[in-house]
Amino acid sequence: MSQPQQASVRNRLLQVLPPDDFTRLAPHLDAQPIKLREVLIPADEPISHAYFIEEGLCSIIGHTAEGRLEIGTVGYDGFVGTPLVLGTDRTPHVSMVQGEGMALRIPAAALRAAFDESATMRGVLGRYVQSLIVQVGQTVYANAELNIEGRLARWILMIHDRLQKDEMPLTHDFLALILGVRRPGVTTSVHILEGAGMIKAMRGRVRVLDREKMMDLAGDTYGVAEAEYERLLAEA
Amino acid sequence: MSQPQQASVRNRLLQVLPPDDFTRLAPHLDAQPIKLREVLIPADEPISHAYFIEEGLCSIIGHTAEGRLEIGTVGYDGFVGTPLVLGTDRTPHVSMVQGEGMALRIPAAALRAAFDESATMRGVLGRYVQSLIVQVGQTVYANAELNIEGRLARWILMIHDRLQKDEMPLTHDFLALILGVRRPGVTTSVHILEGAGMIKAMRGRVRVLDREKMMDLAGDTYGVAEAEYERLLAEA
DNA sequence: TGAGAAGGGTACGGTACCGTACAAAGAAGA
């Protein structure tokens, strides 16, 4: 009997679901380890499962012939596979694991059925989609207005929220990919953040030291989406 | 008897709705002229109506203390007020009219009721939200990877699709706001596009001359979202 | 018709970031 209990799940969406709704999903939830660089949702292919993240981190990535770029970040605050609840079975975006952990996986059909049957379920998952839209909107803003240091600070803050660990595995190369900048540009910015005492950088790892200072750097681009998320999840 | 007939609406979402769903909405649809700079959805306030655009153009704008920036564009291809179908009544984003026209307005409660009652309605409106997410994702990409000319070309193409007129009212000042760049930067880029025969610029107006060339400039940032929209609307 | 406003053109120094290249240092396996 490995069905998850609502009291013991870490995913915040599953936590706030009315018990009836959770019961609807529980028989179909399947605990799965998620591994670094694993693709949970491939591009333009039928989505077989949605993943409620319990631990770890997943990026929603827009890719083109010329390159790729992160457009959204999902942790234990949400799920990947939003197209399923938006009435379609595929998307041009890739969802890829960026931090090891665990997810509760549910078959597409089961999620859709539950979504169709329950208005409260639609409310919770819909509001999460809304918060994701706000997050992506903030990313548009950040890419347009902030320099690399600011974007780096914003991104580290977002990851810190979702991993809930002060130390995270991050190479400069990976950060360059995510932020859409040169790798040496990341190196310089990492030094600036480190010099200001915001982080401690080690080979392949970064430790968060001072969130406040990073929030100053990120300015308005950090906080709006986070506040919206909290507001939306607090709604009945 | 001023209720709109489905055969005569120009909004593509209303067109593809099953007749039963359209009938559900029709009694509540109210034809409204939309005026330049009019705010259809204010920030962080209860949304009273959604607007299915029949003609004209609306921008979804992210604003902060330091500035504002367009994150999405809606025309006769969609509607503004997406938070209503995502289970909430407000959003930090502003929806503002950028091109005069007309919209079919519907009270929030009526839209929500219809959304709740009909799975097919959820499908159509949900898929539109998905296409909007893809559009915003492409904007993230465009802002990160393209120079001003490219972003300008992309934006003109998107507006051209939605206004369906070769000539559109656009000041450099406004373009600078939308693209998040300096006004003189826009002037230079407009000249480049004009010199390449892509557009003809006049005081306060721009005429589209050569879409193909602009698509070359915009590269991958134009087309993905548009293809996704067509695919999604074609789904049963 | 003439004043004011709105829109557009141009210039100039400054800088953030680019593309590229190469070397040093840490980790991992033989």
Next chain:
DNA sequence: TCTTCTTTGTACGGTACCGTACCCTTCTCA
């Protein structure tokens, strides 16, 4: 311990865009 790969540090010229400033043209309206 030596080799090899990954990751990080640093340098260099080039350029796209910035902030700011000023002037000219076109439109509007009294």
